[in-house]
Amino acid sequence: MKRKEFIRNTSLLAASALFAQTKVFGFQADTVRVGLIGTNGMGWSNLNAILKVPGVQCTALCDVDENVLGNRAEELKKRNINVKTYIDYKDLLKANDVDVVIVATPDHWHCMQMVDAVAAGKDVYVKKPIGNSIRECEIMVAAAKKHKRVVQVGQWQRSQQHFRDAMDFVHSGKLGKIRLVKAWAYQGWMKSIPVQADAPVPAGVHYDKWLGPAPKRAFNPNRFHFNFRWYWDYAGGLMTDWGVHMLDYALIGMKVSDPVSVMAAGGKFAYPDDAAETPDSLTTVYEFDGFNVQWEQAIGIVLGSYQKTNGVAFIGNNGTLVVNRVGWEVLPERGRMAAVNFVRSKDNGVGTHLVK
Numbered sequence: 001m002k003r004k005e006f007i008r009n010t011s012l013l014a015a016s017a018l019f020a021q022t023k024v025f026g027f028q029a030d031t032v033r034v035g036l037i038g039t040n041g042m043g044w045s046n047l048n049a050i051l052k053v054p055g056v057q058c059t060a061l062c063d064v065d066e067n068v069l070g071n072r073a074e075e076l077k078k079r080n081i082n083v084k085t086y087i088d089y090k091d092l093l094k095a096n097d098v099d100v101v102i103v104a105t106p107d108h109w110h111c112m113q114m115v116d117a118v119a120a121g122k123d124v125y126v127k128k129p130i131g132n133s134i135r136e137c138e139i140m141v142a143a144a145k146k147h148k149r150v151v152q153v154g155q156w157q158r159s160q161q162h163f164r165d166a167m168d169f170v171h172s173g174k175l176g177k178i179r180l181v182k183a184w185a186y187q188g189w190m191k192s193i194p195v196q197a198d199a200p201v202p203a204g205v206h207y208d209k210w211l212g213p214a215p216k217r218a219f220n221p222n223r224f225h226f227n228f229r230w231y232w233d234y235a236g237g238l239m240t241d242w243g244v245h246m247l248d249y250a251l252i253g254m255k256v257s258d259p260v261s262v263m264a265a266g267g268k269f270a271y272p273d274d275a276a277e278t279p280d281s282l283t284t285v286y287e288f289d290g291f292n293v294q295w296e297q298a299i300g301i302v303l304g305s306y307q308k309t310n311g312v313a314f315i316g317n318n319g320t321l322v323v324n325r326v327g328w329e330v331l332p333e334r335g336r337m338a339a340v341n342f343v344r345s346k347d348n349g350v351g352t353h354l355v356k
Helices: 001-011 042-050 068-079 089-093 109-120 132-145 161-171 207-211 224-230 239-254 349-355
Strands: 033-037 056-062 083-086 098-104 121-124 152-155 178-187 261-267 281-287 291-299 310-316 319-323 328-333 342-346
Touching: 033 042, 033 089, 033 109, 042 098, 056 089, 068 083, 083 089, 089 109, 098 109, 098 152, 109 121, 109 178, 109 224, 161 239, 161 319, 161 328, 161 342, 178 239, 239 281, 239 291, 239 310
Parallel strands: 033 056, 033 098, 056 083, 098 121, 121 152, 178 291
Antiparallel strands: 178 310, 261 281, 281 291, 310 319, 319 328, 328 342
């Protein structure tokens, strides 16, 4: 991995703490009107979550893929929700019937669309990672402050009660001196991406608007929709996909943000000849004052540390707390403290994060 790419990825971990989290973006009005930019995947999940809140309406959808856009608009119509549809997000931002914008586009669009949205007087929920570089994150924070808009980042795990309970336990001091925090994501479901030749742009896809600020290049099916994550032009691979979530909790648990130094080693060890660009295997060590945070990722392998595919472990002199999206537990170190049996999560952070 090139140094500038690594620095870019590791700089995004703590930036979301700079943005606000308020009740339905701080609105006091009886009705909050929402526009969604990027209607596939998690954006659709976020919209459906916020529509469960009384007084929230969806008034607009935007997507550069007319096939996806039409299907989503039709799904809403079946629920008696009629929306305006847009291909260009700037047209949506001009709409007077949109108060809040959900930015759920590929990562390379986050900065420009969030900045344009707050400049247009909209509050914003932007998916993680915030941006694709240190500079992008600085621009986004400055824009939110300049225009005095509420901006929330999609670190939805923060809204799961069991994560909060686990962090309270870490902060209690019961684990003793914490010298190492491990965070990891082992993604066994991810397969090799076969090399494909460039192809004609699919009907209904406005490819120039999909590329946006990214380098111009011919359309390739491997880079479109979900798989954009594995190409440097658009994203940062598994670290900025899963690492953003897990390392976020490592930082929250230790109450820190910027490391003293960062070291990393990795590469395409599992699938060296496939079409992806980002590492399928990576180990990163963040040095802080008195402890280290370690990140591990592996594509094509199911089990990571503590027999879990993903999670965060706070390793103290008295015991280790292990937490992931499913729940948390405490493993005592040679009887120095009482164990805490596995506490299972009882809520879905995706469904509550937008309205905290």
